[in-house]
Amino acid sequence: xxxxxxxxxxxxxxxxxxxxxxxxxxxxxxETCLGCHGIKGYKNVYPTxxxxxxxxxxxxxxxxxxxxxxxxxxxxxxxxANAATLSEDEIQAIAAWFEEQGR
Numbered sequence: 879x880x881x882x883x884x885x886x887x888x889x890x891x892x893x894x895x896x897x898x899x900x901x902x903x904x905x906x907x908x909e910t911c912l913g914c915h916g917i918k919g920y921k922n923v924y925p926t927x928x929x930x931x932x933x934x935x936x937x938x939x940x941x942x943x944x945x946x947x948x949x950x951x952x953x954x955x956x957x958x959a960n961a962a963t964l965s966e967d968e969i970q971a972i973a974a975w976f977e978e979q980g981r
Contacts, residue, residue: 905971910960915976934980940973 914920915932922929932940946952947961964972 905968905975907964907968907972908975911972911976932976932979935976937970937973937977940976941969944969944972 911932914922914929917929918931920929920931921927943952944961944964947954947957948964950958961969
């Protein structure tokens, strides 16, 4: 029988290596983005177009794009609806997280 300390250590190691533990390091606001931008080869239904995967994109590009979608300077109904609800802190967190995915 294993000691309690060994079992606790094993449980902790599994938790740290699990996808759900890794997801906890992801900003909450990213979850909505991943529904479209986290799927390789994803295409929107109507009108049909390729949805870009954002992992590795420069953070400045993402922040500029989100601000433009939020203000309406960059037209896209779905992106406007999502970006308009984001705080500046959320925009920064999303941009930093996606940029980090390319490393």
